[in-house]
Amino acid sequence: MSEAAKTLEGWYSLHDFRAIDWTSWKMLSSDERQAAIHEFLSLLDKWNTTQSEKKGSHALYTVVGQKADFMMMVLRPTLEEINEIENEFNKTKLAEYTVPTFSYVSVVELSNYLPSDQDPYQSPEILARLYPILPKSKHVCFYPMDKRRQGNDNWYMLPMEDRRNMMRSHGMIGRQYAGKVKQIITGSVGFDDYEWGVTLFSDDAIQFKKLVYEMRFDEVSARYGEFGSFFVGNLLEEDRIAQLLHIN
Numbered sequence: 135m136s137e138a139a140k141t142l143e144g145w146y147s148l149h150d151f152r153a154i155d156w157t158s159w160k161m162l163s164s165d166e167r168q169a170a171i172h173e174f175l176s177l178l179d180k181w182n183t184t185q186s187e188k189k190g191s192h193a194l195y196t197v198v199g200q201k202a203d204f205m206m207m208v209l210r211p212t213l214e215e216i217n218e219i220e221n222e223f224n225k226t227k228l229a230e231y232t233v234p235t236f237s238y239v240s241v242v243e244l245s246n247y248l249p250s251d252q253d254p255y256q257s258p259e260i261l262a263r264l265y266p267i268l269p270k271s272k273h274v275c276f277y278p279m280d281k282r283r284q285g286n287d288n289w290y291m292l293p294m295e296d297r298r299n300m301m302r303s304h305g306m307i308g309r310q311y312a313g314k315v316k317q318i319i320t321g322s323v324g325f326d327d328y329e330w331g332v333t334l335f336s337d338d339a340i341q342f343k344k345l346v347y348e349m350r351f352d353e354v355s356a357r358y359g360e361f362g363s364f365f366v367g368n369l370l371e372e373d374r375i376a377q378l379l380h381i382n
C-alpha cells in the first residue's frame with residue numbers, strides 16, 4: 135500500500151452559487167427590494183464582525199456567464215456554523231429571489247508533500263494558510279478537481295516519493311505566480327463530489343488562464359488532473375450590491 139499524505143485541516147468552507155430570479159425580483163416594489171437588500175447587508179455586517187474577530191472569513195463575487203450570478207464563499211471553524219450560515223441566508227428575503235445553482239463543501243487543507251521540520255501549529259505562516267482571511271482581489275476563479283485513478287494512471291498507487299517529486303514541481307510553477315495569484319486548496323474527500331476545491335484570487339483575471347494553462351503541462355496536472363466546472367467572477371463590494379440589484 136502507498137503511504138497516504140498527511141494533511142492539516144483548517145477552517146471548513148462553503149462555496150454557494152446563486153442565480154438571481156430577475157423576473158420575480160422585478161415584480162417587487164422598490165421598497166420591498168430596498169428592505170431585502172438592507173437585510174442582506176445586515177447579514178454581511180454580522181459576517182464582517184466574525185471576520186474581524188478572526189473566527190472565520192467570507193468573500194462575495196459576481197459570477198460571469200450563465201452558471202450563476204453571484205457566489206458566497208464562507209469559512210468557519212465548524213461544519214455546524216457553515217450549515218447555520220447557509221440556513222440563515224436561505225431565510226432572508228433576497229434568498230427567495232435566488233436559485234441555487236451549485237455548492238461545494240470542503241475544508242482548508244495543507245499536505246506534507248513539501249515537508250518542514252517545524253511544528254505546523256506553531257508556525258504563523260501555516261496558521262495563516264489554514265485560517266485565511268480571504269483577500270479582496272478583483273477576481274476569483276473556482277473549480278473542483280480530482281486526481282485520476284485509472285489504469286496505469288492511478289495517483290493513489292504511486293509511491294510517496296514520486297508524488298512528492300511531482301508536487302515539488304507543481305509548487306515551483308505556482309511560486310512563479312507569487313504576488314499575482316493567491317490559491318486556497320480545500321479538501322473535500324468524503325464531503326463533496328470531487329477531491330479538492332481550487333479557489334484562486336487575483337487582480338488580473340488573465341493570470342488564472344496563464345497559471346492553469348501552464349500547470350496543464352506539468353505532470354501532476356497533465357497526467358493526473360481531472361476537473362469539474364470552472365467559475366470565474368468579479369469582486370462584489372458591499373457598496374455595489376444595491377447597484378447590482380437595482381431595477382429602473
Ligand code: VOV
Nearest residue numbers: 244245247305308309311315317319330332346349355359
Ligand atoms: C498560485 C499558485 C500555487 C502554488 C504556489 C501551489 C503550491 C502547492 C503546494 C506547495 C502544494 C503541496 C503542499 C500543500 O500546500 O498542500 C499544493 C497542493 C495542491 N495544489 Fe497547488 N499551488 C498553486 C496553484 C494550484 C492550482 C492552480 C491548482 C489546480 C491544478 C490545475 O492544474 O489546475 C492546484 C491544485 C493543488 C492541489 C489539488 C493540491 C493538493 C494535492 C494533494 O495531492 O494533496 N494548485 N499546491
